[in-house]
Amino acid sequence: MHVILIAGGWSDERDVSLSGARKIHTALEELGHDVTFFDPADDFKNLLKTARKADFAFINLHGTPGEDGLIQAVLDKAGCPYQGAGPAASYLALNKAASKEVFEDLAIKTPAWQIITPTQGVNAPLDLPLPVFVKPDKGGSSLGMSLVKKAEDLPAALDKVFAMCQSALVEEYIPGVELTCGILGDRALPLIMIRPKANAEFFDYENKYAEDGADEICPAPVSDALTASIQGQMLAAHKALGLTGYSRGDFMVTDSGEAYLLEVNTLPGMTPTSLLPQAAAHVGLSFTDLIGELIRLGIETGCA
Structure with a gap:
């Protein structure tokens, strides 16, 4: 089959995506597939056209796009199958x-939680007892995550998240x-x-x-x-x-x-x-x- 390997992207997890893609590329060739590498950060405008020429897409993206379902939605439009969840479930x-x-x-x-947004600000009241984890509501690889043990450290942890994401998940420490x-x-x-x-x-x-x-x-x-x-x-x-x-x-x-x-x-x-x-x-x-x-x-x- 002609497989497009979709990796890279523009999230903070780009390097992780590319690292995994190298091993996946080798495996796809070992399976006898013709592999085309595709990085949405470089050529997103040609994704639909490229996908229509492929038999299958293997997605190795982390964060946005990829885990948010955007790439899957374009692949669905192209009629190109792929591994894993569809757009709605991904999001x-x-x-x-x-x-x-x-x-x-x-x-x-699941640990008790609350959402804090930039609209509420870094001084929003905390509904959970300390310590808490503060992390981007959308993202992975523990990027932007902090363990907050003192109330005075919460604003800095929220600032870190707001620089990456529009909402912070504050979660009970288990x-x-x-x-x-x-x-x-x-x-x-x-x-x-x-x-x-x-x-x-x-x-x-x-x-x-x-x-x-x-x-x-x-x-x-x-x-x-x-x-x-x-x-x-x-x-x-x-x-x-x-x-x-x-x-x-x-x-x-x-x-x-x-x-x-x-x-x-x-x-x-x-x-x-x-x-x-x-x-x-x-x-x-x-x-x-x-x-x-x-x-x-x-x-x-x-x-x-």
């Missing part, structure tokens, strides 16, 4: 506050261990436990992408009951958000065993250190096999 999952409403509707625990659960097709993959390096307060950008940034243990050393519970919650969230193909959700688990779903990623990272490829490898799928399966699922679900 719903990218918006952390909106997706949290979906989790709460399913009775899935102490515990972080677990992530990937979905592939209609099955949940093994859980991965994430242990940031000792001097890190949370799983930040450096921890996520540095080769020695964190210990990632797969399968996670937790009970079968907790594993089944988190996998079930993740499958339910995946379906309720309207996602297809694949996704990955991040959970915090307290010492008492309560799991809180933080967010769901519709275009999980595909770098050499990424989590979903690690989980897929544990069930026998090489990176190239994983790319092939995502293409199969994309064609089967017929997003375009």
